[in-house]
Amino acid sequence: MTKLVTLTIDDQPVSVPAGTLVVDAAKQIGNDIPVFCYHPKMEPVGMCRMCLVEIGRPMVDRGTGEVLLDENGKPRIQFGPKLETACTTPVSEGMVVRTQTKVVADARREVLEFILTSHPLDCPICDKGGECPLQNLTMGFGPGQSRFLYDDKIHLAKHVPLGELIYLDRERCIQCARCVRFQDVIADDPVIGFYNRGRRLEIVTYSEPGFDSIFSGNTTDICPVGALTTADFRFGARPWELKSSASICTHCPVGCNLTFNTRREARAGGNPVIKRVMPRQNEQVNEIWICDKGRFAYHYTESPQRLTQPLVRRGDGFEEISWEEAYQLAAQKIRASQNLLTLTGGRLSNEDLFNLRELTLARNGQAVLYSDMAGGDLTASYGLAPGSNFGSMGKETAILVVASDLHEEAPVWWLRIKAAAQRGARLIVLNPRSTRLDKFATHTLRYAYGEESQALATFLPGAAVPEAYQAAVQEFHSAENAVIVYGSEGAGLAASQGLAQTAAAILAARGKVGQVNNGLLAVWQRANDQGAWDAGFRPVEDLPAALRNVEVALIAAADPAGDDPLLAQALEETGFVIVQELFMTETARRADLVLPVQAFTEREGTLTSGERRVQRFYPALPPRPQTRPDFAVAAGIGKALGLDLEGRAASLVFLRLVKTLPAYAGLTYTQLAEVTPQYPIIGRSDLYYGGTAYDNHQGLGVQLPLLPAARPVAVGQSQTAASVTAGEGEILLVPVTRLYDRGNTVLPSALLHQRLAGKTIRLHPQTAAAFGLNAGETLRLSRDGWSAEAQVELDEEVPLKMALAVRSTGIPCSALSAVRLERLTVASAD
Amino acid sequence: MNALRAQYPEEVERILAKYPAERKRSAVMPLLYLAQRAEGYIRAQDLRDIAEICEISITDVASIVGFYTLYYDQPLGRYHIQVCTDLPCALRGAEDFLRQLSEKLGIGVGETTPDGLFHLEEVKCIGACHRAPVFQVQGDGEIVFHENQTVETALAVIEALREQARAAKGEQA
Ligand code: SF4
Numbered sequence A: 001m002t003k004l005v006t007l008t009i010d011d012q013p014v015s016v017p018a019g020t021l022v023v024d025a026a027k028q029i030g031n032d033i034p035v036f037c038y039h040p041k042m043e044p045v046g047m048c049r050m051c052l053v054e055i056g057r058p059m060v061d062r063g064t065g066e067v068l069l070d071e072n073g074k075p076r077i078q079f080g081p082k083l084e085t086a087c088t089t090p091v092s093e094g095m096v097v098r099t100q101t102k103v104v105a106d107a108r109r110e111v112l113e114f115i116l117t118s119h120p121l122d123c124p125i126c127d128k129g130g131e132c133p134l135q136n137l138t139m140g141f142g143p144g145q146s147r148f149l150y151d152d153k154i155h156l157a158k159h160v161p162l163g164e165l166i167y168l169d170r171e172r173c174i175q176c177a178r179c180v181r182f183q184d185v186i187a188d189d190p191v192i193g194f195y196n197r198g199r200r201l202e203i204v205t206y207s208e209p210g211f212d213s214i215f216s217g218n219t220t221d222i223c224p225v226g227a228l229t230t231a232d233f234r235f236g237a238r239p240w241e242l243k244s245s246a247s248i249c250t251h252c253p254v255g256c257n258l259t260f261n262t263r264r265e266a267r268a269g270g271n272p273v274i275k276r277v278m279p280r281q282n283e284q285v286n287e288i289w290i291c292d293k294g295r296f297a298y299h300y301t302e303s304p305q306r307l308t309q310p311l312v313r314r315g316d317g318f319e320e321i322s323w324e325e326a327y328q329l330a331a332q333k334i335r336a337s338q339n340l341l342t343l344t345g346g347r348l349s350n351e352d353l354f355n356l357r358e359l360t361l362a363r364n365g366q367a368v369l370y371s372d373m374a375g376g377d378l379t380a381s382y383g384l385a386p387g388s389n390f391g392s393m394g395k396e397t398a399i400l401v402v403a404s405d406l407h408e409e410a411p412v413w414w415l416r417i418k419a420a421a422q423r424g425a426r427l428i429v430l431n432p433r434s435t436r437l438d439k440f441a442t443h444t445l446r447y448a449y450g451e452e453s454q455a456l457a458t459f460l461p462g463a464a465v466p467e468a469y470q471a472a473v474q475e476f477h478s479a480e481n482a483v484i485v486y487g488s489e490g491a492g493l494a495a496s497q498g499l500a501q502t503a504a505a506i507l508a509a510r511g512k513v514g515q516v517n518n519g520l521l522a523v524w525q526r527a528n529d530q531g532a533w534d535a536g537f538r539p540v541e542d543l544p545a546a547l548r549n550v551e552v553a554l555i556a557a558a559d560p561a562g563d564d565p566l567l568a569q570a571l572e573e574t575g576f577v578i579v580q581e582l583f584m585t586e587t588a589r590r591a592d593l594v595l596p597v598q599a600f601t602e603r604e605g606t607l608t609s610g611e612r613r614v615q616r617f618y619p620a621l622p623p624r625p626q627t628r629p630d631f632a633v634a635a636g637i638g639k640a641l642g643l644d645l646e647g648r649a650a651s652l653v654f655l656r657l658v659k660t661l662p663a664y665a666g667l668t669y670t671q672l673a674e675v676t677p678q679y680p681i682i683g684r685s686d687l688y689y690g691g692t693a694y695d696n697h698q699g700l701g702v703q704l705p706l707l708p709a710a711r712p713v714a715v716g717q718s719q720t721a722a723s724v725t726a727g728e729g730e731i732l733l734v735p736v737t738r739l740y741d742r743g744n745t746v747l748p749s750a751l752l753h754q755r756l757a758g759k760t761i762r763l764h765p766q767t768a769a770a771f772g773l774n775a776g777e778t779l780r781l782s783r784d785g786w787s788a789e790a791q792v793e794l795d796e797e798v799p800l801k802m803a804l805a806v807r808s809t810g811i812p813c814s815a816l817s818a819v820r821l822e823r824l825t826v827a828s829a830d
Numbered sequence B: 001m002n003a004l005r006a007q008y009p010e011e012v013e014r015i016l017a018k019y020p021a022e023r024k025r026s027a028v029m030p031l032l033y034l035a036q037r038a039e040g041y042i043r044a045q046d047l048r049d050i051a052e053i054c055e056i057s058i059t060d061v062a063s064i065v066g067f068y069t070l071y072y073d074q075p076l077g078r079y080h081i082q083v084c085t086d087l088p089c090a091l092r093g094a095e096d097f098l099r100q101l102s103e104k105l106g107i108g109v110g111e112t113t114p115d116g117l118f119h120l121e122e123v124k125c126i127g128a129c130h131r132a133p134v135f136q137v138q139g140d141g142e143i144v145f146h147e148n149q150t151v152e153t154a155l156a157v158i159e160a161l162r163e164q165a166r167a168a169k170g171e172q173a
């Protein structure tokens, strides 16, 4: 426990832990000391001088060390000759701080006058206007007039693209370095910097592409002026015209809390449109950050390509039908069939999944999750215990990350695990190739693709430990808390099953289950995969066979045909295919009945994050006419079958869900919407402190309790390199994940196109040479039933006879597998 | 291939040897001087090369070039004639000295002679106030002080440099 220190700020006493900065102590009692360069998530630098206050300290007799008292018996306070910066000064016992005196007011006015000497004051056309710290503080404390000559203002470039995502207005910059420090200290992407000095100082980037960081958007939130803006929102709207709706990012299992800002626009026929996505504070999930995928990849929800009418197959084409006819047709086909398979994708909400499950079980169908990753039953029993929070992990915790490129798979977890490691958590990274996490790891260990479970099994108590692993294993076992994070780098279903089992066995054997900051975490490929597992959906090993053998397949939020030609073929053999979708995907194209659903921005519901936190999202936009939420569609089909399913509202579905799914027992929407005070205190009234991230009024969510394990875990058998080998003319295809993938929910965001993963295959130069391939040339991969073309990229880190393929780029790669490789053409030399 | 390393293999190693292996970024300033030696300024390729050698971002290297006035990011002339006109020097006639020098060279302050050899600059105190008028010449990887100057002695220095450049060229040919 850190010692408490008591001080007085404007006559109000406050006790805070030793080491607290004066500015933060003041904040805790509602005294907002103005700042520009200080940010509560970063170390102070004292660059702007906006936070100057009067600070006095008790006088001490040098001889005796005793505090000197005045005639009233009170300590005598000595004030320094100069003002001090509240952002760099830690509190001390008996300190007296004055923030409302004339000297302080004068200092604030002068600092502002100085900052404004070269500021363009173009608030009327500035994106920040209306939520601008500089504007607000000038109104509050600044001079009405400047003594500087208007003609002496320095003029700098106003539309500088720092890459295609972020724009810089050089003359608005007040040189606080918040952006530069964020990129360096928090994001570890020091790709923007200061150039020149004094009034000529400007922000530059030399990376390729410009401002190359997946966290770049956060700098626009913390920039205290309109110097940094996103290409997405720039000149898009005035902040005061915007309405806010709370939501959750659906792009990865982190479940970052978001706020959608919308505005009614003529171009949308007077309907609201999304103007921007902002982070919403949840200190246990995303703090006040989000990645650029979460910020910029929402455009699919408003795409003109969205489906808006139920469609039924007539010959080669589709014909529109009414919802009632569609439900009847679906019901009729399901009723007449012997078997039903429901295939769901992890972007569905818990309510959607629950109704689909009820429908499927009532017909004795098979509830299948469209995923290459296993272990959701194990995370339910061995997962992170409620109360666990990366933000509170330090040296007592060992975090073992295996088979995951976390920076690409779950950016904000990467950010928070990196921060935990910097606070002293022992980070052990186990991956076949280097990743952005290695730099922060205490131990970095390598294994060969296909041998992930064997590598992990060395962490089982009592296991034989190879030399190279010894220090790491010891470190792991000596920590008080243990977290194991597994992903799907190079791993398919069987391999990830092995990983999850091994990890659960390690945690169980070490007794690290059920305590705070202990447990197993899966880096799922989709936002609500955990929720789907909880609802009883399971991936199957041979999905083509499963699809081929059923009479009716009901597919929601999944595009198997788009990912894999074998699955597309299998669907041709399925009796009757019903698809619930946003878009005319490859799968929908092959369907017999296509049902248009609502995007998550148009409805409400809940999602369960990888940390098993159930979180609510709220509607931001009115639904498209003729679309329905997935849960209502499932209920509609169910009703036509005579089943009692709830389809009126997500909240009503949730009432049934909590009665059926044990982990969710007793949960209510009200509980999910509860908020407790968070630190740092950020918010709309005080944007200069934390930035423009939204404070959270709509719920922090609830972490699910762990379920008792069904049976003791068996140590995993992993698919080994020996079990898949590449023959003559073949290579082993290794699936890896990239953040900017080519999924159906990413492609419609044109802004990100330059950064999307290309259709490329990464080979070791020697492997490439063995096949007569050079960088940039085209190759063909094939295996029974499919072939795909891709460009060659050389990478010395790829093991020999292996090829790295990015998921979602059109190269079917659900698991480590052998494929034929041929050289196709020599790329034209341009 | 790292062009800077290829051009100055020994110098790069010598500079790196001065710093611990895990603190390579400390070598950034001497490496920048090294890169500036050849052309009198730092090219985009130099930034990339130094970033690679020091294992830091290109932007980090560039910020240093931007911060310090003795690094140049564009070709301004082979020799930078840097005349101090700060207060103590001004009291000893530095302003007049600069004006005359400028006239004799036929270029204004901040300009370069047509042959690309000399760039005239006005700088703040360079720490030789008691021997003003004073200027330093930066070029060919060196900085040389010239104190207690008159326009005549300065022109002689400049003539010698011109000779030196001509000789170096002859050697190359
Ligand atoms: S761009 Fe914004 S955040 Fe960056 S230094 Fe300038 S004012 Fe500060």
Ligand code: SF4
Pocket (backbone or CB within 6 Å): A249, A250, A251, A252, A253, A254, A255, A256, A286, A290, A291, A292, A293, A294, A295, A410, A411, A412, A413
């Ligand atoms: S880290 Fe994941 S959940 Fe968070 S914004 Fe990025 S994609 Fe969305």
Ligand code: FES
Pocket (backbone or CB within 6 Å): A034, A035, A036, A037, A038, A045, A046, A047, A048, A049, A050, A051, A052, A085, A086, A087, A088
């Ligand atoms: S100096 Fe304290 S906020 Fe900038």
Ligand code: FES
Pocket (backbone or CB within 6 Å): B084, B085, B086, B087, B088, B089, B090, B124, B125, B126, B127, B128, B129, B130, B132, B134
């Ligand atoms: S003032 Fe010119 S050298 Fe000091």
